[in-house]
Amino acid sequence: MIFVYIVAAILALFFGLQFFMIFSAKRAKGTKISGLTGKLKVLEKNGVKGMIYFYSPNCRACKIQTPIIKSLQKANKNVFDVDISNDMATARIFGIKATPTTITVRDGIIDQVYVGVKQQDIFEKFLMEKR
Numbered sequence: 232m233i234f235v236y237i238v239a240a241i242l243a244l245f246f247g248l249q250f251f252m253i254f255s256a257k258r259a260k261g262t263k264i265s266g267l268t269g270k271l272k273v274l275e276k277n278g279v280k281g282m283i284y285f286y287s288p289n290c291r292a293c294k295i296q297t298p299i300i301k302s303l304q305k306a307n308k309n310v311f312d313v314d315i316s317n318d319m320a321t322a323r324i325f326g327i328k329a330t331p332t333t334i335t336v337r338d339g340i341i342d343q344v345y346v347g348v349k350q351q352d353i354f355e356k357f358l359m360e361k362r
Contacts, residue, residue: 259325259326259334259341259344260341260342260343260344261340261341262340262341263339263340264324264325264336264339264340264341265339266324267321267324268321270311271283271311271313271321273309274309274311274336274339275339276338276339277338277339278338279309279336279337279338279339280309280335280336280337280338280342280357280358280360281307281309281310281311281335281336282300282303282307282309282310282311282333282334282335282336282354282357282358283311283312283313283321283325283333283334283336284296284297284300284310284311284312284313284331284332284333285312285313285315285321285322285325285327285330285331285332285333285334286300286312286313286314286315286330286331287314287315287316287330288314288316290330290331292330292331292347292348293330293331295348296331296333296348296349297312297331299349299350299351299354300312300333300354302351303351303354303355303358306358307358310354310358315327315330325341329346329347331346331347331348332344332345332346333345333349333354335354335357342357343357
């Protein structure tokens with residue numbers, strides 16, 4: 232019987248942490264971004280929209296999402312990828328708690344935060360929108 236309680240507690244903890252990561256990522260929506268450096272600096276400007284994909288080399292889900300992002304990068308100059316193992320400072324600016332996380336930015340403001348693997352058409356729709 233104690234085994235059942237232990238398993239239930241572990242499952243509750245796992246799903247609780249998942250919920251917390253997604254909830255805290257969604258709170259960032261509408262936040263003005265600042266402090267970006269290098270090629271990402273362009274996303275702070277008005278009239279610019281783009282995406283930042285945060286990944287880690289040893290993340291299994293990232294191995295599925297990365298080819299999707301790479302294909303989007305070929306068609307759009309404002310799609311960026313950030314390896315959090317090499318650039319933790321940028322991940323901190325956005326409050327990244329899990330990988331893969333993709334953030335869409337419009338006019339220097341976080342438009343959406345996507346945690347986990349997402350379909351390519353979700354991102355294509357954002358990139359093709361006029362405003």
